Structures are given as C-alpha cells and as structure tokens.
Amino acid sequence: MIKTDFDLAIIGGGLAGLSTAIQMNKLGYEVILFEKETFPFHKVCGEYIAMESWDFLQGLGVPLENMQLPKITRLHISDCRGKLLAHKLNPGGFGISRYSLDNELHQLAKQSGVVVYDNTKVLAIDFYQGKSVIKTNSATFNAKVACGSWGKRANIDIKLRREFIHQPPKKNQHFIAVKYHVKTDFPDDLIELHNFENGYCGISTVENNMQCLCYLTTAYNLQQCNNDIKKLEKTYLAKNPHLNQYFQFSKFIFNEPLVISQISFASKEAINDHIFMVGDAAGMIAPLCGNGMSMALHGSKLVVPILDNLLKGNLNRLDAERQYASIWKAQFNSRLRTGRWFQQLFGRPLVTNTALRALNSFPSLTSSLIGLTHGKPF
Numbered sequence: 096m097i098k099t100d101f102d103l104a105i106i107g108g109g110l111a112g113l114s115t116a117i118q119m120n121k122l123g124y125e126v127i128l129f130e131k132e133t134f135p136f137h138k139v140c141g142e143y144i145a146m147e148s149w150d151f152l153q154g155l156g157v158p159l160e161n162m163q164l165p166k167i168t169r170l171h172i173s174d175c176r177g178k179l180l181a182h183k184l185n186p187g188g189f190g191i192s193r194y195s196l197d198n199e200l201h202q203l204a205k206q207s208g209v210v211v212y213d214n215t216k217v218l219a220i221d222f223y224q225g226k227s228v229i230k231t232n233s234a235t236f237n238a239k240v241a242c243g244s245w246g247k248r249a250n251i252d253i254k255l256r257r258e259f260i261h262q263p264p265k266k267n268q269h270f271i272a273v274k275y276h277v278k279t280d281f282p283d284d285l286i287e288l289h290n291f292e293n294g295y296c297g298i299s300t301v302e303n304n305m306q307c308l309c310y311l312t313t314a315y316n317l318q319q320c321n322n323d324i325k326k327l328e329k330t331y332l333a334k335n336p337h338l339n340q341y342f343q344f345s346k347f348i349f350n351e352p353l354v355i356s357q358i359s360f361a362s363k364e365a366i367n368d369h370i371f372m373v374g375d376a377a378g379m380i381a382p383l384c385g386n387g388m389s390m391a392l393h394g395s396k397l398v399v400p401i402l403d404n405l406l407k408g409n410l411n412r413l414d415a416e417r418q419y420a421s422i423w424k425a426q427f428n429s430r431l432r433t434g435r436w437f438q439q440l441f442g443r444p445l446v447t448n449t450a451l452r453a454l455n456s457f458p459s460l461t462s463s464l465i466g467l468t469h470g471k472p473f
Contacts, residue, residue, distance in 0.1 A: 097234060098210070099234065099235065099236045099237060100236070100237045100238075101125045101126060101127045101210070101236065101237070101238045101239075102119075102124040102125045102126065102238065102239050102240065102406055103116075103119050103124055103125070103126045103127070103238055103239070103240050103241070103242065103402065103406070104126075104127050104128075104129070104227060104229050104236060104238035104240070104241045104242070105126065105127070105128040105129070105241075105242045105244055106128075106129050106217045106220065106229065106241065106242070106243055106244065106245050106251065107128075107129070107130065107243065107244035107245035107246060107249075107374070107376065108128055108129070108130030108132075108134065108197070108201065108211070108213060108244075109138070109193075109197065109244055109246055109374055109375075109391065110196070110197065110200065110374060110388055110391040110392055110395075111244040111373040111374025111375075111376075111391040111392070111394055111395050112128055112130075112242065112244030112245075112373070112374065112395075113128070113197065113200035113201060113203075113204050114151075114155055114200060114391075114392055114395040114396075115242055115244065115373055115395040115398060115399060115402075116128045116204045116209045117155050117156070117200065117203055117204050117207055117209065118155070118395065118396070118399045119399060119402060119403075120204070120207045120208050120209050121207065122399070122403055124403075124406060125210075126208075126209045126210065127209070127210040127211075127212065127236060127238065128204065128209055128210070128211050128212070129212050129213075129215045129217050129229070129231060130211070130212070130213040130214075130215065131213075131214070131215065131216045131217070132213065132214070133213050133214040134197070134198055134201045134211075134213050135194050135195075135197065135198035135201070136194065136197075137192070137193065137194050137274075137276075137349075137353055138193040138194075138197070138274075138353070139272045139273070139274045139309065139353045139354070139355045140193045140274065140307075140309065140387075140388070141297045141299070141307060141309045141382050141385065141387075142190055142191060142192050142193060142299070142301050142307040142309070142388075143167060143188050143189075143190055143286055143297070143299050143307075143385050143388075144188050144189055144190075144191065144388045144389055145187075145188045145385060145386055145388075145389045145469050145470075146186040146187055146188050146189065146472070147186075147389050147393075147469060147470050147471060147472045147473060148388065148389040148392045148393070148472075148473075149189070149472070150472055151392055151393070151396060151472075151473055152196075152392065155200070155203060156203045157196070157199050157200065157203070158199075159189070159191075162191070162195075162302060163302070164189045164190060164191050164301075164302060165189060165190045165283035165284065165299075165300040165301070165302075166187065166188075166189050166283070166284060167184065167187050167188045167189060167190060167283075167284055167285065167286050167299055167300075168183060168184050168185070168186075168187040168284050169181070169182070169183060169184060169187075169282075169284055169285045169286070170182045170183070170184050170285075170286055170287075170288070170465075171285060171286075171287040171288070172287070172288045172289075172290075172451060172454075173287070173288075173289045173290060173335060173337050173451075174290055174444070174447050174448040174451050175290045175291055175292060175334065175335060175442075175444040175447060175448065176335070176336075176444075176448070177289075177335050177336040177337055178448070178451065180451045180454055180455050180461070182454075182458065182461050182462070182465075184286075184465070185462075188286075188385065190283075190286075190299050190300050190301040190302070190307065191301055191302055192276070192301045192302060192305070192307065195301075195302055201213075212231070212233070215231050215232060215233060216231060216232045217229055217230070217231050217245075217251060218230045218231060218232060219251075219254060220241055220243075220251060220255075220368070220370060222368055222369045225239075225412075226238065226239055227239075227240065227241035227369065227370070229241065239406060240371065240402055240405060240406065241369070241370045241371070242370065242371045242372075242373055242398065242402075243367070243370045243371070243372045243373070243376045243377075244372075244373045244374045244376055244391075245376050246374065246375045246376060247355070247358055247359065247375045247376075247379055248260075248357055248358070248359060249376075252376075255367050255368055255370075257363065257364065257367055258362075258363075258364070259359055259361040259362065259363050262359075262361050268313075268360075269313060269314040269315065269357070270311055270312070270313060270314065270356075270358040270359075270360075271311070271312060271313070271314050271317055271354060271355065271356045271358065272309065272310070272311045272354070272355050272358055272382070273309065273310050273312075273324060273352045273353070273354050274307065274308070274309040274310075274352060274353045274354075275307075275308045275309070275347055275348070275349055275352050275353075276301075276305050276306070276307060276308075276347075276348040276349055277298075277305070277306050277308050277341070277345035277346060277347050277348060278304065278305055278306065278345065278346040278348065279306055279341060279344065279345035279346070281298065281299075281300055281306050282300075283300045285299065285300075286298070286299035286385070287299070287337065288383055288441075289335050289337045289338050290335065290441055290442055290444075290447045291312075291331050291332050291334055291335045291338065291442065292316070292331055292334070292442065292443075292444060293312055293313045293315070293316050293331070293442045293443070294310055294311055294312030294313065294316065294331065294332075294442045295310065295311060295383055295441045295442050296308065296309070296310035296311075296332060296335075296338055297309055297310070297382070297383070297385075298341060305348065306345070308341060308345070309382070310332065311358070311382055311383075311442075312327070312331065312442070314356060316330075316331055324352060324354065328342055358379070359379070360379055360380075360381055360431075360434070360435055360438060362378065362431070363376070363377055363378050363379075364377075364420070365377045365378075365419055365420045365423040365424065366416045366419060366420050369412065369416065371398050371401075371402065371416070371419055373391070373394045373395055373398055374390075374391035374394055374395075375387065375391065377394060377423060377427075378390075378423075378427060378428075378431050379431075380427075380430055380431055380434040380468065381434035381435065381437055381438040383434075383437055383438065383441055384430070384433070384434045384437060384468035384469075385468070385469075386430065386434075386468050386469050386470075389469070389470070390427060390430070392473075393426070393470065393473050394423065394426075394427070396473055397419070397422050397423060397426060398419055398423075401415050401418055401419045401422070402415075426470070429467070430467065430468050430469075430470070433464075433467040433468050434468055437464075437468070
C-alpha cells in the first residue's frame with residue numbers, strides 16, 4: 096500500500112516546485128512532488144542566477160558558500176556584427192548548472208520528508224469536492240491543494256485549456272532554445288550575450304570551470320536549415336565573430352545539445368482550475384533578462400504563506416486564489432512586460448545595432464533597464 100492523500104501536491108520538480116516543497120514541509124505539511132524526468136538531469140537554461148536569490152537559497156539549505164561558484168559582475172553584449180557593449184553588473188549574479196542546483200534541492204526535499212516521485216508523468220489534475228485528484232502513470236493521488244510548476248509548456252496546459260496554448264505564435268515568435276556545456280577560455284566574472292539574426296546566445300561560467308552556452312532563435316531559422324542544428328549554427332550564429340570563435344575552439348561536453356521548442360512568452364494565469372501556478376508555468380521572462388531562475392524561486396516564497404493560510408483555514412479557497420493572483424501580478428508583471436519589450440530589440444540586426452549604440456552612450460540608462468527586470472533580495 097502506498098500513501099495517496101496529502102496536504103499539497105506539486106507537479107514539476109524544477110526550482111519553483113522543489114523550493115515550494117521544502118518550505119511547505121518545514122511548516123509541517125505532508126507534501127508530494129511529481130517529476131517526469133529522473134533526478135539528476137540537465138535542463139535548457141542560461142544557468143545565471145541574480146544575487147537577489149543568494150540568501151533565499153542558503154536559507155533553504157543549499158550550501159552556496161561552500162560550492163566555489165563563479166560570481167558574475169560584468170556584462171558584454173554584442174550586436175550581430177560583433178561590436179561590444181561592456182557594462183558592470185551590480186550586484187550581479189552567480190553561475191551554477193541546473194543539474195547541480197536542482198539535485199541539491201531534490202536531496203534537501205527528500206531529506207526533509209517530501210515524498211518525491213520522479214520518472215512519473217502526471218496525466219491529469221481534476222478538482223473534485225474541494226480537492227485535487229492527480230492521475231499519474233502509476234497511481235492516483237489526492238491533495239487538499241495543488242501547485243503547477245511544470246515549466247514553460249506541458250501536456251497538462253493543453254488539458255487545462257490554458258489561454259496561452261490557443262494563441263498561435265507569429266512566424267518570428269515561434270522560438271526554440273539550444274544548450275551546451277563547454278570548456279573554453281572565459282573569465283569567471285563575465286556573462287556575454289551575443290546577437291545574431293533572429294536570435295541571441297549567452298555564455299557564462301558555472302561550477303567546475305565549465306561554461307553554459309545557450310541560445311534562443313526562431314523555429315523559422317531552423318526550418319531554413321532543414322532542421323539541422325549544426326547547419327543553423329554555421330549559417331546564423333557563426334556570422335557573429337564572438338560566437339564563431341566559441342563554436343570553433345570550445346570543447347563541447349555534451350555529445351548532443353539539449354533542445355526545446357514551442358517556447359512562449361505570452362501572458363499566463365497564476366491560477367488555473369484551482370491550481371496555484373509557480374515558476375515558468377505562471378509566466379516566463381525573456382531569457383536575455385537573466386532573471387527567470389530568481390523569479391521561480393521568488394514565486395515559491397510568495398505562494399507559501401498563502402498556501403499555509405489556506406490549509407490552516409485562515410483563508411477560504413477563493414480568497415487565497417485571488418490573493419495569490421494579485422501578489423504575483425504586482426511582483427512580476429512589470430518585469431515580464433519589460434522582458435517582452437527587450438525581446439523585440441534583440442536578434443534584429445538594425446534594431447539591435449541602434450539600441451546598443453544608444454546604450455553605449457548612456458551607461459546609466461543601461462543600469463536602469465537591467466534594474467527593471469530584476470528585484471531586491473527576498
């Protein structure tokens with residue numbers, strides 16, 4: 096016999112899901128978490144975290160101080176021809192792979208008593224008689240409350256008929272993302288963002304002197320290259336001299352890149368069918384902003400006191416859902432809008448070149464724009 100009744104069920108074992116699980120378990124609740132992959136595993140991600148998240152992660156129990164992680168305090172951005180904008184980042188961020196960070200959080204969750212089902216696919220979530228019924232490929236579970244933290248896009252989004260799923264993207268807004276781990280000659284304190292036609296590529300150092308090299312481009316670009324990733328990189332990315340250098344002279348650690356598609360930056364709901372959405376399931380900021388990981392962690396901190404009050408009976412469900420939607424919107428909506436605006440400036444040669452020339456002339460404006468996509472320590 097397995098236990099099937101819990102206070103909280105979390106679907107998705109990324110940063111938002113795991114950190115929510117740890118916090119709720121510390122408050123004394125019985126928590127179950129489902130992840131379709133098997134821990135530990137790699138994810139497509141830029142793997143730069145803004146310093147606003149440092150104290151929060153250490154508070155969860157992640158021993159960041161002992162992990163010898165690179166502290167990143169400088170930013171380089173190049174236009175499609177390779178001309179650079181250099182800017183200081185204050186307070187900046189740090190680099191850590193999702194393989195390492197997610198696994199640290201996974202171990203903390205299990206040690207604290209969270210029931211973790213990895214390699215488990217959630218097939219449906221139904222709300223019935225005031226509870227969530229979670230149907231998986233192995234069993235059916237019940238929870239007083241459910242959180243959705245399954246990331247950018249999942250089959251559950253389709254079953255829930257979420258609005259963003261039914262917004263067909265325009266030709267130049269249907270994105271794919273590709274990630275490698277490489278070893279190359281690269282300063283630990285630097286993050287670079289290099290533009291190319293219809294896309295941009297970031298590179299920064301993570302643990303063990305590795306670099307994360309991750310780029311976003313359109314599905315149209317890939318289709319023009321017969322869906323061949325290597326041809327895409329030679330045809331588009333290599334036209335930027337900085338990227339050409341990295342692709343020619345880096346040691347690639349993955350045998351094959353990690354690739355995801357159907358990336359959407361459309362607005363999403365923080366509540367859907369009584370499910371509390373956290374992380375990218377609630378809203379995804381453009382990767383060039385470098386704040387997606389911090390937003391996922393911060394979102395978990397916002398939802399926990401509301402879930403606590405709901406489970407204690409201090410809030411009814413309708414008020415809890417309204418409160419969370421309002422708080423999430425107040426905290427993140429302006430960042431998401433700014434990110435969507437930034438997204439339009441990058442990967443378009445003329446617009447990108449013009450924008451970077453202007454920012455080179457006004458460093459204080461660059462600092463202000465970076466500040467619009469970041470928050471304070473939480």
